[in-house]
Amino acid sequence: MGGGDIGEILPKHYVGVENLSGSIIAVDAYNMLYQFLSTIRQPDGTPLMDSNGRITSHLSGIIYRVTNLMACGILFIFVFDGSPPELKMKTLKRRKESREYARMQWEYLREISPELALKYAKASAYVDEEIVESAKKLLSYLGVPIVQSPSEGEAQAAFIAARGDAHHVASQDYDSLLFGAPSLIRNMSISHRHYTIISLHETLKTHNITRENLIDVAILIGTDYNDGIRGIGPKKALKLIKKYGCIEKIIAAKKIDTEGIEDYQIIREMFLHPDVYENYEIKWNPPDESKVLSFLCDEHEFSEARVRRALSRIVRERDDDDRSSRDSEKRRKKSSEQARISDWL
DNA sequence: CGGCGTCA
DNA sequence: TGACGCCGG
Numbered sequence: 145m146g147g148g149d150i151g152e153i154l155p156k157h158y159v160g161v162e163n164l165s166g167s168i169i170a171v172d173a174y175n176m177l178y179q180f181l182s183t184i185r186q187p188d189g190t191p192l193m194d195s196n197g198r199i200t201s202h203l204s205g206i207i208y209r210v211t212n213l214m215a216c217g218i219l220f221i222f223v224f225d226g227s228p229p230e231l232k233m234k235t236l237k238r239r240k241e242s243r244e245y246a247r248m249q250w251e252y253l254r255e256i257s258p259e260l261a262l263k264y265a266k267a268s269a270y271v272d273e274e275i276v277e278s279a280k281k282l283l284s285y286l287g288v289p290i291v292q293s294p295s296e297g298e299a300q301a302a303f304i305a306a307r308g309d310a311h312h313v314a315s316q317d318y319d320s321l322l323f324g325a326p327s328l329i330r331n332m333s334i335s336h337r338h339y340t341i342i343s344l345h346e347t348l349k350t351h352n353i354t355r356e357n358l359i360d361v362a363i364l365i366g367t368d369y370n371d372g373i374r375g376i377g378p379k380k381a382l383k384l385i386k387k388y389g390c391i392e393k394i395i396a397a398k399k400i401d402t403e404g405i406e407d408y409q410i411i412r413e414m415f416l417h418p419d420v421y422e423n424y425e426i427k428w429n430p431p432d433e434s435k436v437l438s439f440l441c442d443e444h445e446f447s448e449a450r451v452r453r454a455l456s457r458i459v460r461e462r463d464d465d466d467r468s469s470r471d472s473e474k475r476r477k478k479s480s481e482q483a484r485i486s487d488w489l
Numbered sequence: 490c491g492g493c494g495t496c497a
Numbered sequence: 498t499g500a501c502g503c504c505g506g
Contacts, residue, residue, distance in 0.1 A: 184505090192506040198506095204506075446505085
């Protein structure tokens with residue numbers, strides 16, 4: 145909602161996928177699905193679809209990305225949104241309106257200028273119930289655990305990581321850090337050579353602030369739940385919080401008005417104590433090859449050769465000597481790399 | 490986005 | 498082998 149990008153004040157590390165081998169990553173599912181739907185398109189902006197007109201861009205994204213990264217030794221937990229907090233409604237309404245505007249522009253432009261149309265097509269992407277259900281189906285056939293959040297997926301993912309059931313949260317957004325995720329991974333695609341990792345602990349240490357301070361900084365800039373203060377970006381917000389300690393004291397010192405941060409106490413409380421399920425089950429299953437094949441190839445007309453190849457990356461081979469020696473080699477590599485990452489966590 | 494064929 | 502560009506559904 146706000147104008148600034150809190151990412152500007154977060155210390156970042158860039159790591160290759162090898163460094164993530166052996167780690168458990170809680171994925172902000174909505175965020176990843178949105179990325180797939182927005183980017184996996186034809187040059188004129190049309191998403192991938194089966195012959196019944198059902199969108200399949202996200203299924204393509206999942207089958208290739210998840211199998212690739214699993215083959216690199218990563219374990220996934222996909223965390224899905226529940227119902228959004230009341231304070232987010234304004235943002236959601238605004239997003240819906242700009243999506244509908246983009247859809248009109250796309251439909252108008254697709255015959256005139258495909259490459260201009262593409263931009264609007266991407267902006268018109270949305271995650272509906274059918275997208276969510278088909279994604280859950282494919283993930284469950286792949287044996288990937290799914291966790292439902294009562295409210296924000298990022299909050300649930302952060303809770304899972306903070307509790308120690310995952311090492312990182314994967315999302316393009318920064319909110320999971322505010323929700324207490326110890327580590328955030330961005331740009332987690334196969335084509336990105338290096339992923340961005342942000343450690344909450346390192347962030348707080350770098351600026352000598354608390355998580356509550358960081359949340360106040362985010363509220364001043366603007367979040368999904370408030371507009372933020374006009375003219376205040378991440379640098380100014382951080383400076384103010386470091387000088388005065390909290391939003392209450394900045395207001396008391398008459399440095400800012402409350403316009404754009406009216407609900408700051410409620411929002412701060414939401415980030416500190418979000419609505420999450422404390423009981424959830426995380427269980428990795430072996431992929432059900434035949435269910436994946438019938439779902440993707442029979443129902444959605446994927447190429448069987450391609451899907452088989454993707455699956456071959458993650459299905460257990462016969463347990464011969466070759467295999468077990470490679471496995472133990474991987475395990476040795478994994479523990480030394482895990483130690484390297486934990487240096488700055 | 491990721492797969493896959495092409496070409497140097 | 499790696500950069501490039503079209504195709505997938």
